[in-house]
């Protein structure tokens with residue numbers, strides 16, 4: 001996939017991405033931003049902060065996912081950066097997860113394209129050679145939780161409204177096996193079994209207790225905490241840490257890689273069912289009516 005600064009690029013996913021802004025930051029590092037993914041580089045520290053900015057709730061639309069995939073590819077290929085802090089620019093929301101509108105009322109080809117992008121972002125994040133620290137500064141259901149789960153360390157801001165978990169069953173859908181594998185690797189089989197079946201969304205204290213996050217801190221300390229965790233992880237020689245990360249994660253990633261196409265077909269046939277379409281529409285409608 002060609003990545004050209006300042007040009008419009010046609011992506012494999014078929015999404016046309018607008019021109020990218022590229023400027024120089026204070027420390028001379030190249031700062032780049034797409035429409036919805038803000039990157040704040042600190043070249044001296046070797047860290048980039050990615051701020052998700054797809055208001056109102058950072059739902060993971062196909063275009064947003066595509067921008068994020070490109071951004072991660074660029075950072076991965078840029079030897080300046082050894083670590084990423086993943087956080088949100090939308091107040092009170094880390095990410096509302098997959099964009100339900102991408103899974104409702106569309107055709108099978110669209111569902112397949114969308115699901116491939118969801119797989120791709122997971123693989124990119126989960127297998128990244130860089131240190132990934134999630135600074136979770138808002139609610140983080142479903143796909144939002146999954147993104148955080150791919151990171152090496154999770155810091156959650158202490159606010160009871162910032163619940164995190166894989167709540168798919170509440171929508172009448174099923175977390176795919178690789179969501180489940182990632183959760184089991186993080187919180188263990190018994191806790192994952194209960195959390196997945198009940199679609200639990202954990203408030204900060206419970207999220208910490210169950211091991212869904214590694215640390216809960218006051219909201220105004222989230223970025224400083226993420227930075228200090230990052231420097232601890234970056235003190236480890238890259239080659240040793242990267243090989244260890246790969247040893248810990250490869251089997252889980254390979255599980256999906258070996259059956260990517262079958263997983264896409266499963267998703268398409270599941271999501272195309274009338275009963276599933278109906279459940280998702282009812283859920284979306286409830287979300288919309290909540291305000292009125």
Ligand SMILES: CCCCCCCC/C=C/CC(=O)SCCNC(=O)CCNC(=O)[C@H](O)C(C)(C)COP(=O)(O)OP(=O)(O)OC[C@H]1O[C@@H](n2cnc3c(N)ncnc32)[C@H](O)[C@@H]1OP(=O)(O)O
Pocket residue numbers: 056057059093095096097098099100101139141142143144167168171173174175176266267270284287288289290291
């Ligand atoms: C065999 C294989 C099977 C595979 C099966 C499929 C597996 C798919 C897995 C899916 C994982 C997912 O990620 S599904 C998405 C799950 N997400 C949620 O349940 C979150 C829903 N949203 C909320 O709970 C809340 O919006 C919030 C807590 C995130 C924020 O609350 P707040 O009050 O601040 O905002 P609103 O609720 O008023 O929302 C504002 C606005 O955004 C729309 N919205 C919210 N979430 C989504 C979403 N995920 N997708 C699309 N749109 C979303 C909401 O409807 C409001 O819209 P309007 O302003 O137009 O009313």
